[in-house]
Amino acid sequence: MTERQPYVSSDEVLAVDGISVWLSGREILHDVRFSLRRGQFAGLIGSNGAGKTTLLRVILGLTAPTAGDVRIGGEPRARRSGGVGYVPQKIQLDPDMPLRARDLVGLGLDGHRFGIPLPSRSRRRLVEEMLRAVGAEKFGDARVGNLSGGEQQRVLIAHALISGPKLLLLDEPLANLDIRSEQEVVSLLARIAKEQQVAVLLSAHEINPLLPVMDRVVYLAAGRAASGTASEVVRTEVLSELYGHHVDVIRVHDRLLVVAGRADEPGAPVSHDDAAPVARAW
Amino acid sequence: MFSGFMVNTWTVATIVAVVAGVVGFFVVLRGSAFVADALPTGAFAGAAGASLIGVNTLVGLGVFSLAGALGIGWLGRRGRHDVATALTLVLMLGLGALFLSFSVEYAPEIYSLLFGEVLGISVNEVAPVAALGAVCVVAIMVMFRPLMLASVMPELGEARGVRSYRIEMYFLVVIALATSMALPVVGALLIFSLMIGPPAAARSVTDDPYLAMALSVVIAMGTVWAAIAASYASNWPVGFFVGMIGAFCYGAGRGWAAWRRTRVGHGATSTALAR
Numbered sequence: 001m002t003e004r005q006p007y008v009s010s011d012e013v014l015a016v017d018g019i020s021v022w023l024s025g026r027e028i029l030h031d032v033r034f035s036l037r038r039g040q041f042a043g044l045i046g047s048n049g050a051g052k053t054t055l056l057r058v059i060l061g062l063t064a065p066t067a068g069d070v071r072i073g074g075e076p077r078a079r080r081s082g083g084v085g086y087v088p089q090k091i092q093l094d095p096d097m098p099l100r101a102r103d104l105v106g107l108g109l110d111g112h113r114f115g116i117p118l119p120s121r122s123r124r125r126l127v128e129e130m131l132r133a134v135g136a137e138k139f140g141d142a143r144v145g146n147l148s149g150g151e152q153q154r155v156l157i158a159h160a161l162i163s164g165p166k167l168l169l170l171d172e173p174l175a176n177l178d179i180r181s182e183q184e185v186v187s188l189l190a191r192i193a194k195e196q197q198v199a200v201l202l203s204a205h206e207i208n209p210l211l212p213v214m215d216r217v218v219y220l221a222a223g224r225a226a227s228g229t230a231s232e233v234v235r236t237e238v239l240s241e242l243y244g245h246h247v248d249v250i251r252v253h254d255r256l257l258v259v260a261g262r263a264d265e266p267g268a269p270v271s272h273d274d275a276a277p278v279a280r281a282w
Numbered sequence: 283m284f285s286g287f288m289v290n291t292w293t294v295a296t297i298v299a300v301v302a303g304v305v306g307f308f309v310v311l312r313g314s315a316f317v318a319d320a321l322p323t324g325a326f327a328g329a330a331g332a333s334l335i336g337v338n339t340l341v342g343l344g345v346f347s348l349a350g351a352l353g354i355g356w357l358g359r360r361g362r363h364d365v366a367t368a369l370t371l372v373l374m375l376g377l378g379a380l381f382l383s384f385s386v387e388y389a390p391e392i393y394s395l396l397f398g399e400v401l402g403i404s405v406n407e408v409a410p411v412a413a414l415g416a417v418c419v420v421a422i423m424v425m426f427r428p429l430m431l432a433s434v435m436p437e438l439g440e441a442r443g444v445r446s447y448r449i450e451m452y453f454l455v456v457i458a459l460a461t462s463m464a465l466p467v468v469g470a471l472l473i474f475s476l477m478i479g480p481p482a483a484a485r486s487v488t489d490d491p492y493l494a495m496a497l498s499v500v501i502a503m504g505t506v507w508a509a510i511a512a513s514y515a516s517n518w519p520v521g522f523f524v525g526m527i528g529a530f531c532y533g534a535g536r537g538w539a540a541w542r543r544t545r546v547g548h549g550a551t552s553t554a555l556a557r
Contacts, residue, residue: 060441086436097311098485098494099434111431112442114424116492143489159438 011037013166013199014059018068021054027223028054031068034218034227036199038039038166041190043210044203046220052203055088055220059201060086073166085160085198089171091152095145101155102127102140108159113261134188143196149193150181151178168192169255170202174209182209207234234258290403291510297415298464299476299506303499304422305460308453310485312433316364317354317454318477320371322461322470324350326395327378329440329465332390336383340410343462350374351454359447397521398469400510407467414463421456429453430491468506472521477500479528483535501531 014036019030025202029051036042046052057063059070061077061084070077072084085108093099105127110117117123131137134154139147144155153173160168170189190213193200204210207217211230218227219234221242226233233239234256236249243260250257309318328346329339357366382392422429429449432439436446458483464473480501485496509523 060442084441085439086438088435088441091435093434096485097434098489098491099430100489100491103491104434106444107427107431107434107438111427111439112444113427116423116426141489156438160441 010263013038013069013073013190014201016059017053017071017264019058019065019070020067021058021063022066030223032225033061034202034225036216038199039193039197040215041193041200041213042216042218043207043214044218045207048222049203051223052220053171056171056203057071058252059169060084070095083165085163085165085168087156087160087170087173091156093145093152095143097145099144100141101136101147102131104155105130105158105162126162130162133192135159149177150185153177153185157188161198166198168198170200172203174204186210186213211256287403290405290408291400293408294403294411294467295400295510296503296507297411298468298473299502300499301415301418301460301464302473302476303480304419304495305456306481306502308422308433309457309477309496310481312453315478316367318457320367321347321350322456322465322473324374325461325465326470327374327381329395330378330381330385330392334385340462343465347376347458347461348455349460355451355454361399366532380497390489394469395465396470397519398467398472400520401513402469403467411467412465414459418456418460418463422492425449425452437534464506470523472524475525475528479532480505483531486535486539505531
């Protein structure tokens with residue numbers, strides 16, 4: 001497709017190569033392939049049940065694929081080896097839990113280690129730096145369970161980033177956020193991707209909040225994926241083939257609507273040129 | 283009150299309080315209060331069985347509480363934890379009922395298993411209690427961070443290579459150990475109330491997890507000491523005082539938290555800022 005330059009292998013952070021997953025007799029993912037490079041911001045778009053969480057779990061090494069493999073930084077994915085930042089979906093932190101935002105961020109650094117953390121200046125400075133990087137320094141001492149959804153999201157992003165991963169995965173981080181927090185989280189992640197050269201892969205139902213900042217789209221439907229830039233993927237022909245029936249991609253005020261339609265009807269035809277400027281908006 | 287056999291009482295009660303404060307912190311954090319209730323109550327049946335066949339009650343306690351912990355962990359893997367816990371408890375209590383029906387002279391011994399015998403602890407009970415207590419505390423300290431991470435959100439732990447199921451099993455075994463250690467001394471009902479009241483009170487007072495755990499130990503010790511003194515003075519059962527003081531601490535903690543919320547409601551510090 002339209003890669004600006006051929007891949008430099010040291011630049012490639014994530015390679016998903018022909019992943020298929022069968023769970024309890026059902027094919028959840030079929031031959032999914034895409035790759036991400038350092039500093040790229042990618043949206044994993046799909047409706048409920050499209051296989052987004054399963055794909056993220058495969059990349060994390062928590063679900064074994066039936067076929068295909070995942071390479072992270074050019075190395076084959078070892079099971080449960082860590083090294084990938086992860087923010088799970090449906091964050092619900094217990095407001096009764098005695099845990100401050102800074103404690104949770106610190107657990108991102110060494111939460112898998114034995115023993116209790118010894119107070120150290122460098123550890124404290126790192127936590128402080130991370131809180132600042134996500135704009136959470138004002139509520140570093142607050143109990144995480146009492147923070148708003150957007151604030152908890154920031155703290156968990158700091159938790160995921162503090163160990164310095166090259167890849168950050170977020171499962172539906174925009175669900176249940178109000179529009180303002182949604183925009184804040186998206187622009188925070190876009191900034192982190194560029195500044196820290198982290199590849200960010202974020203799953204979402206909705207493509208539109210991500211359009212201004214997204215470098216790549218991985219569009220999942222019924223377990224199959226199409227990937228590329230938004231202008232390459234979010235097109236009537238590509239998505240119709242992916243869904244296996246005719247859908248229309250309609251552009252309204254710089255937003256994209258994917259509408260199920262009937263192939264025999266003229267509908268609202270969208271030319272290739274129509275979709276392209278949207279994706280280039282950033 | 284501080285002489286002779288009472289020295290053993292104070293020593294053992296203090297050890298039990300430390301263990302209850304440390305282990306209880308995670309019991310409350312993980313929402314495992316029902317397990318912490320079911321294991322000692324069920325293990326009591328093991329003690330009854332052991333005394334029936336003439337074996338040391340500690341063996342019966344250990345076998346039943348470990349079997350109970352493993353059963354809860356195993357059954358709870360695929361199902362709901364509360365159902366698994368209830369089933370395990372029912373199974374153990376059923377056996378306990380059978381053992382008691384066979385026993386001829388059970389009343390005082392069973393009573394002390396349920397409510398403890400804090401005021402009659404012999405010197406040779408101190409060493410095993412101290413050893414088991416040390417094992418429990420070290421076990422929690424070693425696993426502190428992974429346990430914390432898995433308790434906050436299992437998915438976060440999984441992503442960092444912490445297996446929630448193993449952590450769960452590990453923690454259940456620690457609860458079982460704490461139970462076996464404390465039950466003959468303070469009774470099935472007392473250890474449970476010590477594991478819940480003080481940590482629940484501590485976490486309403488502070489947002490710092492390490493401070494909360496330390497405070498939980500301090501409150502547990504205060505509770506036990508006050509209860510023994512009150513029991514010594516009044517001749518009322520220790521269990522009564524521990525239960526009452528534990529509940530009072532929890533109520534006071536909740537009251538403190540509510541008061542603090544209203545006080546800083548419009549201020550610029552602490553949790554209110556979060557909103």
